[in-house]
Amino acid sequence: MAEGISSDYAVIELWKAVKSIKKDAQDVSVIEGNIPKVAEMVMEYILKNINYFVPINNNLVRPKTYPIDNDPMSVNWLFVLHTLNFSLWYPKGTKQWKVDGKKGYFGLCNAIRRAIEDGKPIWNPEYYTKMTKSELECILQSDDGEPEIPLIDERLRILHEVGEVLLQKYKGTFMECLKLSEYDADKLMKLLSMNSSHIGTK
Incomplete structure (x- = not known):
C-alpha cells in the first residue's frame, strides 16, 4: 500500500470510499463474473512479456537491500x-x-x-x-x-x-x-x- 495512506485510519477511509463508489456509482460498474477473465488476461500478458517485467521487478520493485540472488542465506x-x-x-x-x-x-x-x-x-x-x-x-x-x-x-x-x-x-x-x-x-x-x-x- 502507498506510504501516504498506510495507517489504520486511512485504510478505513479507503474501504468506506470503495464501498460507497460500488454502491452509488452510475457511470462505472464492475461485473464480478468477469474478474477471473481479466486476471487471466493480465497473467497471459505478463508471461508473454516476462523478459520485460523481470528487469523492472529486480531494479525498481525489489529494494536494493535485498540479498544477492545466489547468496545461500x-x-x-x-x-x-x-x-x-x-x-x-x-x-x-x-x-x-x-x-x-x-x-x-x-x-x-x-x-x-x-x-x-x-x-x-x-x-x-x-x-x-x-x-x-x-x-x-x-x-x-x-x-x-x-x-x-x-x-x-x-x-x-x-x-x-x-x-x-x-x-x-x-x-x-x-x-x-x-x-x-x-x-x-x-x-x-x-x-x-x-x-x-x-x-x-x-
Missing part, C-alpha cells in the same frame, strides 16, 4: 523479512518509524541489512529464537531512536515461534519448506497454513 533472510512485515505504521499525521530515512517495508529491509552488516545473523533461527526484546529493539531501532517499531513484543514472539518450527521440523531453514512443497506455491501455502495452526497455541 537469501531464502532465510527473506523469510525473516516477510515474517516481520506487518503493521509498520503509526496513525497518519504522527511521527513514523524510519530506518535510513525509509518508512514501512523499505525501512524494515534497511534494518535487517544493517543488522547483518553489524555481524548479527538475523537470518538464522538458532540466533533469533534466543533473541531478547532489547536485542530486537536494537536491531529495529529507528533513525532518531523514536518511535520504536510498532508491536515489538508481538514481533519477538512470532520470531521465537516460527524459529522453533523451523528448527524442530525443517532442519532450521526455510529452504526445507520449499523443497517439501516441491517449489509449488499452492503446496507451500498449504504447508504454511498447517504449521500456522500450531503457532501461538502453547
Whole structure:
C-alpha cells in the first residue's frame, strides 16, 4: 500500500470510499463474473512479456537491500523479512518509524541489512529464537531512536515461534519448506497454513 495512506485510519477511509463508489456509482460498474477473465488476461500478458517485467521487478520493485540472488542465506533472510512485515505504521499525521530515512517495508529491509552488516545473523533461527526484546529493539531501532517499531513484543514472539518450527521440523531453514512443497506455491501455502495452526497455541 502507498506510504501516504498506510495507517489504520486511512485504510478505513479507503474501504468506506470503495464501498460507497460500488454502491452509488452510475457511470462505472464492475461485473464480478468477469474478474477471473481479466486476471487471466493480465497473467497471459505478463508471461508473454516476462523478459520485460523481470528487469523492472529486480531494479525498481525489489529494494536494493535485498540479498544477492545466489547468496545461500537469501531464502532465510527473506523469510525473516516477510515474517516481520506487518503493521509498520503509526496513525497518519504522527511521527513514523524510519530506518535510513525509509518508512514501512523499505525501512524494515534497511534494518535487517544493517543488522547483518553489524555481524548479527538475523537470518538464522538458532540466533533469533534466543533473541531478547532489547536485542530486537536494537536491531529495529529507528533513525532518531523514536518511535520504536510498532508491536515489538508481538514481533519477538512470532520470531521465537516460527524459529522453533523451523528448527524442530525443517532442519532450521526455510529452504526445507520449499523443497517439501516441491517449489509449488499452492503446496507451500498449504504447508504454511498447517504449521500456522500450531503457532501461538502453547
